[in-house]
Amino acid sequence: MLLLVNAILTLWVSWAHGQEITCDPPIIPNGDFAPKMNQYGLDDVITYRCGNGFYPPLIGNKTECTVLGWRPRPRCVLKPCRFPEIKHGRLLHGNTSKYFPVYVGRSLLYFCDYGYTPPSQTSLAIMNCTQDGWSPVIPCLRKCSFKSLKHGYSPVTEERYVQGQTRTVMCHLGYGLQNPQNTMTCTETGWSPPPTCIPVKHCDMPIFENARAVITGKPFRPNDTLDYQCLDGYENRDGSTKGSMVCGKGGWSHLPTCFKSADKCGPPPAISNGDITSFPLKEYPPWSRVEYQCQAYYELRGPTDVICSYGKWSKPPRCIDPCVISEEIMNEKNIQLKRKDNKRYYVKTGDTVEFMCKSGHKAVTSKESFQAVCREGAVAFPRCE
Structure with a gap:
């Protein structure tokens, strides 16, 4: 109403003074x-x-x-969000249309099917259109319950969990879950593994490679420990020649990993305009992995990490040069950036740079040349005269 009054006053003043709006x-x-x-x-x-x-x-x-x-x-x-497809749920009827874009900042109401719940665990929930897409990413979470456990210790009362939550399970002696751990997780399809305690076998004597058992015994019961010694000229990942492993419900906790000292690797190979993401060590055990990253504006090309194998590192990645857009070059070509100031800035490989002629100049190169693509540090500039 106030805007309308102001508009009427503006028209009246303009008419009275003969001024054009x-x-x-x-x-x-x-x-x-x-x-x-x-x-x-x-x-x-x-x-x-x-x-x-x-x-x-x-x-x-x-x-x-x-x-x-x-x-x-x-x-x-x-950029607007696409029309949401809610797995195991539906939008509240009539609050949006498939053919109308949903922009960042807008919210929609939805509810979940039976057996599923929103992260808020309310009957009616809100999903928001953000710059990264819809939030929450998983609108409807599976509900899991835990109330009885045959051959195990059951809870006093029924317990309820949602997708992603984990519960520790205690089976009776000689029993265990289907996986080696003693935990189960609520997933989209229910408990994984199922809350079922099954008989667990004893651990047999393992087959050693580059090592030998200190004490032999057969069979080994759950929680029994077996010590081992690396053969001469071999060592563990931590540099020692001895180790131990534990018999669990799913078998041995691990097997010996004894290797030759000559199979170690030195520091990872250096790369131009990049470095490793972790603190460098003097030596690395076999099958160690080291991750690389590039400096700002440089693009990593090749495998992200390298692996130590038999004393040598695998081939490292490269850091591809960016393109430098400078005011001096643009002045020579009588061009300027279309949506930025003319100060020096950097463009990653594969990105497009849009140019335009400076005032008073005309293009002498093709229209397509004014949308130049950076290719490994080089860019073909358009020209105006």
């Missing part, structure tokens, strides 16, 4: 418009477009100069 050029972050003028008259219409990853918030991309200014207000918003 005009609009200044709009400011559209992340967008551009045409035609460009210093001033626009009443009912003038402009067309605007948004940059990569941004979209007009309404259907259409035109705006008109009115007594209230530019209407509808031109603006560019982040």
Whole structure:
């Protein structure tokens, strides 16, 4: 109502003084418009477009100069979320349409099917459109219950869990879960492994490689320990020549990993414009993995990590050079950046840079050349004269 009163007063004042109603050029972050003028008259219409990853918030991309200014207000918003498909649930009827975009910041109401629950564990929940997509990522979580356990210790009362939660299970002596651990996790399909205690066999004497048992005995009961000694010239990953393993419900905790000292690797290979992500060591045991990362604006090409094998590292990755866009080069070509200032900046390999001619100059290269692609430190600049 206040806007309408102001508009009427503006019209009256303009009529009384014989002044024409005009609009200044709009400011559209992340967008551009045409035609460009210093001033626009009443009912003038402009067309605007948004940059990569941004979209007009309404259907259409035109705006008109009115007594209230530019209407509808031109603006560019982040990429909308796709119509949500809720596994094991549904949207509340009538709160959106498949054919209408959902923009960042909007919320939708939904509910889950029987046996599933939202993370909030309420009957009706909210999902939000964010820059990274819908949140929560998993709208409906499976519900699991635990109340009885044959050949094991049951809870006093029924316990309830949701997808992702873990519960420790205690089986009677000689029994265990299907996996070597004593925990089960609530998954989309229910408990994994199922809350069932099955008979667990004893541990037999393992087959050693590059090691021998200190004390032999057969069979080994759960929780029994077996010590082993590496053969001459061999050692463990920690550099020692001795170790021990424990008989568990699913078998031995681990098997000896004795290797030759000559199979160790020295420091990982150095790469240009990059380094490893962990603190470097003087020596690395066989089958060690080391991860690499590149400096800012450099693109990692090849495997992310290297592996130590028989005293040698696998081939490391490379860090691909970015393209340098400088003001000096653009001045030589009579060009400028389309949506940035002309200061020096860096572009990753594969990214596109948009140029335009400077004022008073015309293009002498193709239209496609003004959308140049950075290729391993090199970019083909367009030219204007």
